[in-house]
Amino acid sequence: MKSKNVKRILSATMAGVLTMGLLTGCGGSSSEKATDESGATVIKFGIHVANPAEQEPVTNSIVEAFNKANEGKYKVEFEAADTETHSKNMKLKAEDGTLPEIFWIEGSEASEYSEAGVLMDLTEFLDENADIKEALGGMEAAFKDDNGQYGLPYQCNVQGIFYNKDLFDKAGVAYPTDDTTYEEFIEMIQKLKESGIIPLSIGSKNSAFAMWEFNEFLARYGWEDNIENILSGKDKFNNEELLACFEKLQGLKDAQAFPENMATIEYFDAKQLFDEGSAAMFGTGQWDCAEFDENLGDKIGFWWGPKFTDTEANQDIAMKVPSAPIGVSAAVADDEELKEGVYEFLKFYYGEEAAKLSYEGSIFPATNYEGVAASDSQYAMNAMLESLASGWGSPEAAPDLTVPSAVQEALYDGIFGVLQGTYEPAEALDKIDTSLANSQ
Numbered sequence: 001m002k003s004k005n006v007k008r009i010l011s012a013t014m015a016g017v018l019t020m021g022l023l024t025g026c027g028g029s030s031s032e033k034a035t036d037e038s039g040a041t042v043i044k045f046g047i048h049v050a051n052p053a054e055q056e057p058v059t060n061s062i063v064e065a066f067n068k069a070n071e072g073k074y075k076v077e078f079e080a081a082d083t084e085t086h087s088k089n090m091k092l093k094a095e096d097g098t099l100p101e102i103f104w105i106e107g108s109e110a111s112e113y114s115e116a117g118v119l120m121d122l123t124e125f126l127d128e129n130a131d132i133k134e135a136l137g138g139m140e141a142a143f144k145d146d147n148g149q150y151g152l153p154y155q156c157n158v159q160g161i162f163y164n165k166d167l168f169d170k171a172g173v174a175y176p177t178d179d180t181t182y183e184e185f186i187e188m189i190q191k192l193k194e195s196g197i198i199p200l201s202i203g204s205k206n207s208a209f210a211m212w213e214f215n216e217f218l219a220r221y222g223w224e225d226n227i228e229n230i231l232s233g234k235d236k237f238n239n240e241e242l243l244a245c246f247e248k249l250q251g252l253k254d255a256q257a258f259p260e261n262m263a264t265i266e267y268f269d270a271k272q273l274f275d276e277g278s279a280a281m282f283g284t285g286q287w288d289c290a291e292f293d294e295n296l297g298d299k300i301g302f303w304w305g306p307k308f309t310d311t312e313a314n315q316d317i318a319m320k321v322p323s324a325p326i327g328v329s330a331a332v333a334d335d336e337e338l339k340e341g342v343y344e345f346l347k348f349y350y351g352e353e354a355a356k357l358s359y360e361g362s363i364f365p366a367t368n369y370e371g372v373a374a375s376d377s378q379y380a381m382n383a384m385l386e387s388l389a390s391g392w393g394s395p396e397a398a399p400d401l402t403v404p405s406a407v408q409e410a411l412y413d414g415i416f417g418v419l420q421g422t423y424e425p426a427e428a429l430d431k432i433d434t435s436l437a438n439s440q
Helices: 003-007 012-017 020-024 057-069 083-096 107-116 123-128 130-136 139-143 165-171 182-194 204-209 212-219 223-232 240-254 267-275 286-299 330-334 336-349 352-360 379-388 405-420 425-439
Strands: 041-047 074-080 102-104 156-164 198-201 279-285 300-303 320-322 325-328
Touching (some): 057 352, 083 107, 107 405, 156 165, 156 379, 165 300, 182 240, 198 267, 212 223, 212 279, 240 405, 300 379, 330 336
Parallel strands (some): 198 279
Antiparallel strands (some): 156 279, 156 320
16 A cells, blocks of 8 residues: 555646545555567657657667567557646556556656656666666666665756857957866856847746756755755755856846846747857757757857855865656566566667667766767767867766755745846745744
8 A cells, every 4th residue: 555655746737636535535555567569578668758759869769779689579668748747647546556567757856756666676787787787887876775776767867058159259358277267157148249249148038947957056055965955955056056047047046147138038038049049058958959959050169167265165076967767667577577678678778789779869868888979070069079088077967966855846946036127036045944843
């Protein structure tokens, strides 16, 4: 009986669709091995996009390669839905015991699934596949708790700011470097704006997809060192370090760094401004590398973001972090044949062939294998690799993925509220503290 725990992962917005049976019934998990017409064991993969072939082509290619190599024995089939629908579906399936064998989990919700007991411990899988554990290089640690290894990173996310070298050249502005300070960044923004272009393109209508460069801001103000104390109640979000960080965000607003219509455009609109040469910089990750290669070619540059001089926190931080995890339904452990098939897929997914497919698709895999890298014509990925060559350490997880989902939403609201002038920095942080208090 784990109904109480399972219902913890159901958001308040889902309450209206729950039946009395779900509210009072026993959650748990059950899974029955299915086969296709060839007799192959079917492994369902719940994914957070409606069309994997178009929206997650690398993952789709990996699945197709696995299915081809295991024809007649194993077959992975997607259960596909857009991110919001997928998240709701997985919560309901966790409640009624119909989770797919493998599924993508929203990062801020992953630990709640683990606490609910609906995820299989993957410690055994890693122990049996030491080469994969070595290739993961510690990235798996972000998804481990007292219940065990509850997930593995879907991919590796490298996050930061891409820039258009042509627009910098035309504005007479030097490219940013690892040592560029915040004050120099503001000067850069002013010169770019004077040249008639948008300095930093952001569309905050869907703030979760406009967060990438600001994770670095949070990290360089000591987020990783302080978040445990904040979540435990020993400290507040409204502390000296984060107040200084949010004041720097306000400084970007005051410098008019963003599109005038930032509040009403989406991530994809903001990216288009960068693609078409109307904006000099855009914050994102490796998932946009192929698009930038096509639109900007060798004129693309990449930068972690500014360093800050008003904090003692470490500034030599890269943002190479595990993406949201994939988990395995706890029910898989009850069927040895199904478990064997899931393990075979995980071995393939985190193996060298899949890593090569990832690089070919301009996506950083969660693993590192010697000799697997980007080609010379993958300009955007190589710009990222050049930045990674500094050897700087990275947080165990992106800051926005280290807090409960309700607090994550408040964090996004606070950051973009400050950027839009809706909140003062201290007010925004107080709202995040209130959200944390209400979620406990």
